[in-house]
Amino acid sequence: MAFKEVAEGLAEMRASVRRFVEDELPPWAQEVDKTGKFPAELMRLLASQGFLGMRLPEKYGGSDMSLAQYCLVQEELSRCHPMFTILMSGTGGLSPMAIAQYGTDAQKDKYLPPLTRGDTRIAFALTEPGAGSDASSISTRATATETGWSISGQKQFISHADSAEVIMVIAVTDPALRARGGISAFLVDKGTPGMEITRVETTMGSAAWTLSEITFDNCKIDKSALLDELGRGFQLASSALTEGRMSVACLCLGAAEKLLEIATAYAKDRRTFGAPLADRQAIQWMLADSATELAAARALVQQTLLDSEDESQIRIKASMCKLYCSEVAGRMADKxxxxxxxxxxxRGYEVERFYRDLRLFRVGEGSSEMQRLVIARDLLRN
Ligand SMILES: Cc1cc2nc3c(=O)[nH]c(=O)nc-3n(C[C@H](O)[C@H](O)[C@H](O)COP(=O)(O)OP(=O)(O)OC[C@H]3O[C@@H](n4cnc5c(N)ncnc54)[C@H](O)[C@@H]3O)c2cc1C
Structure with missing residues (x-):
């Protein structure tokens, strides 16, 4: 399809998603912030719009969206509250996509339909006390048993693990090989003996974003819990992160756009020394710089999504998008x-809430420094 047609189709979709978000979601955003929970009614509402399992195949109840469509929805949801996009990723983001792409038929049948209905969520457990940015140095160990695997170790900072029904766990299966084929992915159901949520923390952002510590103590799972081939866990996590980075970039873009609208309206309305703030050059420059950065961020994201047929082409660009959009959104929130x-x-003002929420995205999903590392490595290699 020609770019013009694709762009027109996306513009139509954007208008209808924006209508839904503006009409339906603001009261839910307040509820989520107040209670720190996602009520079943909200999940049903989002499921009815096809916003759960957005990238998953229709066969499993998903919406089979392209990456560009998925990113567009993330952007629009985030204009209301970035938490909605984080919620979506637990039903159709990194881990569900990994199951759809690399899972067995039995794994897809078991896990995907409840995710797209909003009945369950999945968490992704890679980070450990001794391994954050340097993810290949994880030490959680999966040892082969007669019937499957036994997992021991500790994970931390795992988003929404306390409310998820299944955890995708990345563990070492061959210490000699590690990231070169010695790390594997497993699907572990909540309630499996030996797996326990040992601490739940909240962040400076929304109360609904919990980060859990999970302890594995000789946690025995069947061999059918292995996701993809043995030793492919690190590659699987890395390739899924590319989409995750685009998703974060787009949610930051949506939030930054909304913040610019709010700040512009406030500057026109608020008067000091007998004139609106918007008449002052100091304020105009803040708005002008933000609008320029926003336009540059949008251009980078659009160009990257145009190349999205070939994932190898967008890996580095996705890092640039995540880095730039999260930093632009941070600067916009500050202004x-x-x-x-x-x-x-x-507390309670919309800009204050965005300011706190957006700060998390320069650390999570690969920090700004790690994105720069990926970009620089590629630059220097070539
Ligand atoms: C909101 C949020 C949600 C998260 N959700 C999940 C999740 O669902 N699942 C999961 O597995 N993990 C999750 N994490 C963990 C996240 O992936 C890690 O926090 C991240 O990888 C950084 O690791 P760290 O916190 O241990 O920092 P460290 O690795 O200790 O780094 C500390 C600081 O030093 C910088 N730094 C590190 N190494 C270098 C270097 N070589 N050069 C320059 N600077 C460097 C980092 O950028 C960072 O600023 C989440 C984190 C956050 C904040």
């Missing part, structure tokens, strides 16, 4: 708070 004066730092 929006400044323009709002004291109102910008009072």
């Amino acid at each position: 929006a708070v400044q323009i709002h004066g004291a109102n910008g730092v009072v």
Whole structure:
């Protein structure tokens, strides 16, 4: 299809998603922030729009969206609250996509339909106390038994593990090989003896974003719990992260766009020294710089999505998108708070909430430094 047709189709889709988000989601955003929970009614509402399992095949109840469509929805949801996009990723993001792409038929039948209905969620457990940015140095060990595997070790900072029904666990299966074929992925059901959530923490962002510590103590699983081939866990996690980075880039883009609208409206409305803030050059420059950065971020994302047929082409660009959009959104949030004066730092104001939520995205899903490392390595290799 020609680019113009693709762009027109996406513009139509954007308008209808935006209508739904603006009409239906604001009260839920407040509820999620207040209670830290995603009520079943909200999940059903999102499922009815096809927003759960967006990238998953229709056969399993998904919406079979292209990466560009998925990113568009993430952007629009994030204009209301970035938490909605994080919620979606537990039903159709990194781990569900890995099951759809590399799982056995039995794994797909068991896990995907409940995810797309909103009945269950899945968490992704890679990070450990001794292995964050340097993920290949994980030490959680899966040892072969007669019937399957026994897992021992500890994971931390795992998003929504406390409310997920299944955890995708990345563990070492061959210490001699490690990232070169000695790390594998497993699907472990909640309630399996030997797996326990040992701590749940909240962040500076929304109360709904929990990070859990999970302890594995001789946790025995059947051999059917292995996802993909033995030793493919690290590659599987790395390739899934490319989509995750695009998703974060787009949610930051949506939030930054919304913040610019809010800050512009406030600057026109608020008067100091007898004139609107918007008349002051200091404020105009903040808005102008933000609008310029936003346009540059959008152009980078659009160009990357155009190349998205070939994942090998977008791996480095996805890092650039994640790095740039999360940093632009951070700067935008900071300026929006400044323009709002004291109102910008009072709990409950929209800009204050965005400011706190957006800060997490420069660390999670690969920090800004790790994105720069990926980009620089590629540059220097060529
Ligand atoms: C909101 C949130 C959600 C998360 N969800 C999940 C999840 O669902 N599943 C999961 O497995 N993990 C998750 N994580 C963990 C996340 O992947 C790690 O926090 C991240 O990889 C960084 O690891 P670390 O916190 O141990 O920092 P460290 O690796 O200790 O790094 C500390 C700081 O040093 C920098 N740094 C590290 N090495 C270098 C270097 N070589 N050069 C320059 N700078 C460097 C880092 O960028 C960072 O700023 C989440 C984290 C956050 C914040």
